[in-house]
Amino acid sequence: MMFSVHQDIKVISPKNLGWLEKKLKSTEMDYLWKCVENRKESHKKDLAGNIHESNVLVDENDWFFKNTVVPLCQKYAEQFENIGSHVPTNQTHPYYLSSFWVNYQKQNEFNPLHDHNGVYSFVIWMKIPTRHEDQNKNPISSLSNAPKISTFNFHFTDILGRFRHFTYKMNPEIEGTMLFFPAKLNHIVYPFYDCEEDRVSISGNIQIDTTKTM
Numbered sequence: 361m362m363f364s365v366h367q368d369i370k371v372i373s374p375k376n377l378g379w380l381e382k383k384l385k386s387t388e389m390d391y392l393w394k395c396v397e398n399r400k401e402s403h404k405k406d407l408a409g410n411i412h413e414s415n416v417l418v419d420e421n422d423w424f425f426k427n428t429v430v431p432l433c434q435k436y437a438e439q440f441e442n443i444g445s446h447v448p449t450n451q452t453h454p455y456y457l458s459s460f461w462v463n464y465q466k467q468n469e470f471n472p473l474h475d476h477n478g479v480y481s482f483v484i485w486m487k488i489p490t491r492h493e494d495q496n497k498n499p500i501s502s503l504s505n506a507p508k509i510s511t512f513n514f515h516f517t518d519i520l521g522r523f524r525h526f527t528y529k530m531n532p533e534i535e536g537t538m539l540f541f542p543a544k545l546n547h548i549v550y551p552f553y554d555c556e557e558d559r560v561s562i563s564g565n566i567q568i569d570t571t572k573t574m
Contacts, residue, residue: 374519377440379541380432384484388428389536392486392562395419396462403461408474409549413464417562425457429566432540433480443542444479444568455479458567462486465559471549473515478543478565483512485534489557492529498553510552514545530559 399415
């Protein structure tokens, strides 16, 4: 049976925002591990995370910001939009890395659903000591229709107001992966179990520097 093409039907797909995914180069990873080695005071009081250790990092001479973050800000504006343009200011100001930290997550620890301060944020997985498939053999999730042990999830609403999610499964293969996203995009990090090693991740927030103009 043949069906005619309905030329009078137009598909409308409203523009929506997303996030960027980048695999970091070895030079970037080496630099980040150096930052971790030289980590500073605790960052826990500024976090939603229920984790045992978080520390401030220093981006010496803004190396990571200039070489990695700025190109991502530019790519996001090209692909989606410049979110910072919606911040009410009477001049054009540059972005800057307002906070930069490393998290150490032990088994049973988690980050509840939360968002960040600023315009953009990022997360980088430095060390993943577990495999999602093995973790979800645990009896509490093995028969679940939504196995979430050892995952990172973005949460957002669709055009019908339905609560949606996008899941990243925590496996060693995603070490060195960076996600760059709007700071107000809600996300959650679920716990892992039966592993004595720490999961290590780095995060940061990008804000507008109103002390400088472009």
